[in-house]
Amino acid sequence: xxxxxxxxxxxxxxxxxIAPNDYNTNVMPPSAYRxxxxxxxxxxxxxxxxxxxxxxxxxxxxxxxxxxxxxxxNRWKVANELAWKTIPAEVxxxxxxxxxxxxxxxxxxxxxxxxFREAELFKSEIDAGRTHEEVAKRYGIDRSQISYRLxxxxxSGRARRLIDVTRVTPSQLEVIxxxxxxxxxxxxxxxxxxxxxxVRKLELRAARMHRLRPIRAERLKDCELxxxxxxxANVYAACEDCKARGSCPDLMAELKKYRKKK
Numbered sequence: 001x002x003x004x005x006x007x008x009x010x011x012x013x014x015x016x017x018i019a020p021n022d023y024n025t026n027v028m029p030p031s032a033y034r035x036x037x038x039x040x041x042x043x044x045x046x047x048x049x050x051x052x053x054x055x056x057x058x059x060x061x062x063x064x065x066x067x068x069x070x071x072x073x074n075r076w077k078v079a080n081e082l083a084w085k086t087i088p089a090e091v092x093x094x095x096x097x098x099x100x101x102x103x104x105x106x107x108x109x110x111x112x113x114x115x116f117r118e119a120e121l122f123k124s125e126i127d128a129g130r131t132h133e134e135v136a137k138r139y140g141i142d143r144s145q146i147s148y149r150l151x152x153x154x155x156s157g158r159a160r161r162l163i164d165v166t167r168v169t170p171s172q173l174e175v176i177x178x179x180x181x182x183x184x185x186x187x188x189x190x191x192x193x194x195x196x197x198x199v200r201k202l203e204l205r206a207a208r209m210h211r212l213r214p215i216r217a218e219r220l221k222d223c224e225l226x227x228x229x230x231x232x233a234n235v236y237a238a239c240e241d242c243k244a245r246g247s248c249p250d251l252m253a254e255l256k257k258y259r260k261k262k
Contacts, residue, residue: 011088012088012089013053013067013087013089014085015079015084015085015086015087016064017064017066017067018053018066018067018068018069019056019063019065019068019069020068020069020073020076021068021069021070021073021103023099023117024073024103024117025107025117025118026073026107026112026113026114026117027112027113027117027165027166028112028166030166033078036074037078037081037082040075040082041082045084048072048075048088049088050072050088050090051069051071051075051076051087051088051089052069052070052071052072052089052090052092053067053068053069053089054067054070054093054094055067055091055093056068057096067089068099070094070103071102071103071106072089075087100121101138104118104121104139105140108140114165115149115152115165115173116152116153116160116165119152122135122139122149123150123153125138126150132147148170148174149170151177151178152170152173153177154177155173155176155177155185156185158182158186159185159188160189162189162190162193163189163193164193167193172192172197172198172202175188175202175203176188176189176192178206179206184209188205188206191205
């Protein structure tokens with residue numbers, strides 16, 4: 001194809017010469033994606049900014065790809081769906097490490113980061129031998145954010161599949177990640193998905209799970225059971241969820257087991 005080169009820029013690149021990257025942290029809600037499709041269908045290439053590319057690495061070149069996306073995956077994906085032959089693009093002469101930072105910062109500016117992909121990105125940096133402080137400085141974020149995001153990797157795959165990352169906050173995910181049992185993580189994920197529980201209510205639910213899961217009522221004396229009931233009643237007196245449902249369902253299940261043993 002005939003290319004117009006201005007410095008490191010190529011005005012048009014063939015769609016089939018481009019491959020997505022494996023470090024993209026972007027997430028786009030379905031409604032926004034549909035709007036992008038309609039805009040690009042109606043207005044053509046003039047509807048979008050140039051996507052950012054870099055020259056493909058050896059592995060991609062082996063499968064016939066000449067460029068790798070730095071930023072603009074969804075625009076490239078829509079162009080594919082609309083059967084465009086080419087797409088406006090700028091090719092930058094940057095390394096893989098530089099491309100990761102550009103991608104992350106572009107997505108941060110738009111506020112469209114998938115927390116799980118963000119966690120995987122930071123883990124890859126840590127695995128490469130960088131400290132939390134070095135990663136934080138590299139991506140222009142607070143050091144504590146590295147630890148918070150890495151904690152999300154504790155969430156099981158089944159729980160992740162219940163989570164719509166476009167409708168939850170990282171703070172909600174951090175609460176789920178603190179729960180040890182994968183089954184409990186799934187229950188909390190469902191609570192967020194189906195009932196939209198906020199951070200405070202999630203914390204109360206997680207704390208109740210933490211206190212009750214290790215307890216087996218049949219092993220307790222009557223006086224210990226009374227203390228348990230009083231403790232739960234006091235700790236969760238302010239929990240609107242418990243007030244609405246009445247007695248704590250987890251505790252009641254354990255007490256039923258105890259009564260059967262008597």
